[in-house]
Amino acid sequence: MDSINKFIEKFRGQYIDSDTFKMQPGSEFRQIDSWDSLTGMAVLVMIKSEYGVDISVEKFRDLKTVKDVYDYVKSEKGI
Amino acid sequence: MDAYVNFIEYFLPPTRLTNEMINHEHPEWSADKISSKTGIYSRPISGKNEFASDMGIKAAEKLFDRSIIKPDNIDFLLYCTQSPDFFLPTTACILQNRLNLPNYSGALDYNLGCSGYVYGLSLAKGLIMGQQSDNMLLITSETYSKFIHPSDKGNKTLFGDGSAATVVSSKPIGDLKAKIRDFAFYTDGGGFDRLIVKNGGIKYRYDQGKDEVDENGSFLKNDSYLFMDGKAIFEFSNMIVPSLLDRALMKNNIKKSEIDLFIFHQANFFMMNTIRKRCEIPEEKFFIFIKNCGNTVSSTIPIALKEAFNQGRIMPGMKIVLAGFGVGLSAAVGVLEIC
Numbered sequence: 107m108d109s110i111n112k113f114i115e116k117f118r119g120q121y122i123d124s125d126t127f128k129m130q131p132g133s134e135f136r137q138i139d140s141w142d143s144l145t146g147m148a149v150l151v152m153i154k155s156e157y158g159v160d161i162s163v164e165k166f167r168d169l170k171t172v173k174d175v176y177d178y179v180k181s182e183k184g185i
Numbered sequence: 186m187d188a189y190v191n192f193i194e195y196f197l198p199p200t201r202l203t204n205e206m207i208n209h210e211h212p213e214w215s216a217d218k219i220s221s222k223t224g225i226y227s228r229p230i231s232g233k234n235e236f237a238s239d240m241g242i243k244a245a246e247k248l249f250d251r252s253i254i255k256p257d258n259i260d261f262l263l264y265c266t267q268s269p270d271f272f273l274p275t276t277a278c279i280l281q282n283r284l285n286l287p288n289y290s291g292a293l294d295y296n297l298g299c300s301g302y303v304y305g306l307s308l309a310k311g312l313i314m315g316q317q318s319d320n321m322l323l324i325t326s327e328t329y330s331k332f333i334h335p336s337d338k339g340n341k342t343l344f345g346d347g348s349a350a351t352v353v354s355s356k357p358i359g360d361l362k363a364k365i366r367d368f369a370f371y372t373d374g375g376g377f378d379r380l381i382v383k384n385g386g387i388k389y390r391y392d393q394g395k396d397e398v399d400e401n402g403s404f405l406k407n408d409s410y411l412f413m414d415g416k417a418i419f420e421f422s423n424m425i426v427p428s429l430l431d432r433a434l435m436k437n438n439i440k441k442s443e444i445d446l447f448i449f450h451q452a453n454f455f456m457m458n459t460i461r462k463r464c465e466i467p468e469e470k471f472f473i474f475i476k477n478c479g480n481t482v483s484s485t486i487p488i489a490l491k492e493a494f495n496q497g498r499i500m501p502g503m504k505i506v507l508a509g510f511g512v513g514l515s516a517a518v519g520v521l522e523i524c
Contacts, residue, residue, distance in 0.1 A: 119462060122221070122455065144222060147416050148459050151423045155463070 107157070107185050113176045116156060120148040131173035153179060188310040190521060191359020193491040194248040195349040195484060196240050197229035201477075202330075202341065211338045219342055224454025228345035228479035231328045237268040238276050238283075240348035241326035245284050248350045252359065254320065256285045259352075261318040262292040263308060265301040265325040265483045267512070268332075269294060272387070280324065291318070298380070299450045299511030301325055301483030302349075303368065303519050306507070309353035310365040323351040325483035332382050332411035336396070336404035340411055343453050345479025349487035361494060363505070363521040369433035371425050376514040379417040383408040419456055422510045426518070427464045430508060433518035444470065444520075445503040446493060450510055451475040451485035472498065483509075499523060 108116070110131055118129045123140045135141060135149075146166065153175070154160050159182045161175075169175045204216035204226055220226050231240060241264065249255055262284075264277040277292035286292070291312075297304050305323045312318045326348035333340045352359065384392045394409030406412045426449075434441055447466050449457055451474060461471045474489040481488060486507050493499050503523045510516035 120459070122458070142222075144455050147419055148423075148455075151420050151459075152463075154420070155424050155427075 107180060107183060110173065110176050113179075114172055116152055117149060117172055117175070120145055120152055129172060131176070132171050134170050135172055135175075136170075149175075157183065159183060186314050186316070186355060188313040188365045189354055189357045189359070189524070190306065190351060190361050190363040190365060190490075191354050191357065192248055192252040192254060192352040193349060193361065193487050193494075194244050194251060195347060195488045195491055196243040196247060197345070197347045197478060197481075198231045198235060198240065200230045200232065201227040202230050203227045207338060207342055214338060214342070222453070222455050223342060224457075224473065224475045225342065225345075225477075225479045227477050228330075229347055229477075229481075230330045231346040235328075236270060237266045237326040237328045237348065238270050238279060240328070240346065241266070241280060241324040241350070242283055244326070244348040244350035245280075245322060245324055248352065252352070254352050254359075257287060258320050259286045259322045260290050261312060261321045262286060262290060263305050263321060263323045264292070264294045265297055265305050265323070266294060266327060267296050267298055267482070268326070268328050269296075284322075286322070297515060298327075298482050298513065299452065299480075299485070300509035300513065300515040300517045302351075302486040303507050303509040303517035304370075305351070305483075306353065306365050306519055307368045307517070313353065313355050319355045321353045323353060325349050325487060327482040327484065329411060329482060334396075334404065334407050334410035337410065338404075339415065340413055343480045345481050347478060347481035347484045347488065349484040349491070351487055357524045361490075361499070362501075362524040364524060366520040366522055367433070367436040368517060368519040369429050369436055371429050371516040373421065373425075373514045376417060376421060379414040379421070379514065380412070380512040382411050385409065418511060418514075419459075421514050422452070422456060422516070423460055423463055425516050426460050426508060426510055429516055429518050430464055430506065433506070433520060437520045439504060439520060441465070443504055444506050446470055446472055446498060446505045447508070448472050448486055448489050448493060448505060449508045451478070451489055452480050452511065482511075
């Protein structure tokens with residue numbers, strides 16, 4: 107499993123303007139201006155293809171920060 | 186023996202659907218937001234009595250007009266469309282007649298969408314290398330606008346109508362002189378209903394679709410019109426294309442770094458950009474031409490290939506990857522090498 111920093115890089119890469127802002131583990135990813143449902147779709151597909159974890163849309167809605175998502179992926183992988 | 190892509194011409198109908206027009210009908214979507222997400226500013230829309238066959242004719246006539254190839258030189262016609270004039274006969278027979286192609290020619294339709302052009306090149310290569318043809322005419326043409334429900338703003342925003350004509354020959358005689366190398370294919374019919382026009386085929390020929398709406402009254406689907414599960418298509422493309430690209434490169438014994446230009450199906454900017462990143466392709470090698478075409482389905486790749494050539498992006502010795510993916514679900518990746 108990637109470190110949280112590596113995970114954040116991959117997460118940030120899904121935004122259309124990913125080069126224009128920084129992200130911390132505690133960042134609330136939906137608060138970033140360019141966030142929209144397309145970005146959400148890209149994040150879910152990235153997680154499925156990179157980590158083999160399928161997050162349901164309902165579950166994803168409960169996750170607020172990047173670290174929440176990272177921790178959930180880790181727990182699904184049994185780490 | 187080898188097969189070469191020699192000439193390409195394309196046709197876009199002059200009537201346009203602009204972002205401002207979409208915004209006027211659907212005020213919740215601003216023109217700027219549409220263009221920043223999709224990369225599309227306007228889409229060509231076929232006339233009420235203008236069909237895919239008519240647009241295919243226009244692209245082919247333009248090619249005969251502008252190249253050394255004349256109808257008499259063609260000995261085989263491949264026609265890729267999901268909008269045939271009739272159940273039967275094959276539209277390619279009608280095109281043979283309307284284009285004055287020799288009677289001693291083969292002519293057939295095949296039904297594929299976004300993967301259709303790459304498939305067409307592989308079929309053309311097979312027929313040429315099997316010595317069944319010397320000069321093939323491959324026409325791709327689609328009028329998805331006729332399948333789209335008036336309230337379906339999502340699909341309206343993405344798709345444009347258009348056609349392309351390509352000559353593939355046994356000798357490098359054209360502008361492009363692109364040798365057709367090897368292909369890799371992927372099919373998952375389990376996703377057949379993720380991008381579909383359900384009614385009107387033989388199975389549900391007389392069924393009348395009903396508008397289905399969500400809790401806010403927004404249009405969801407109607408089985409008599411085009412339905413696309415955007416998330417499923419996005420996921421399929423993003424999950425499959427990177428590995429299919431690797432497979433195609435392996436078949437061609439080429440490294441990704443040796444590829445000079447990547448021309449992918451021009452679905453929309455957001456999706457192309459995500460796939461590009463996932464395939465680890467640098468931006469400067471990834472050709473985008475979608476602004477005033479939209480997603481013309483099977484014609485996006487020949488249109489982009491022609492534009493890349495016109496812009497001087499294609500030089501002798503270059504290796505180019507073509508990748509098509511979508512409805513089916515179906516995907517194909519192939520390599521061209523410029524002589």
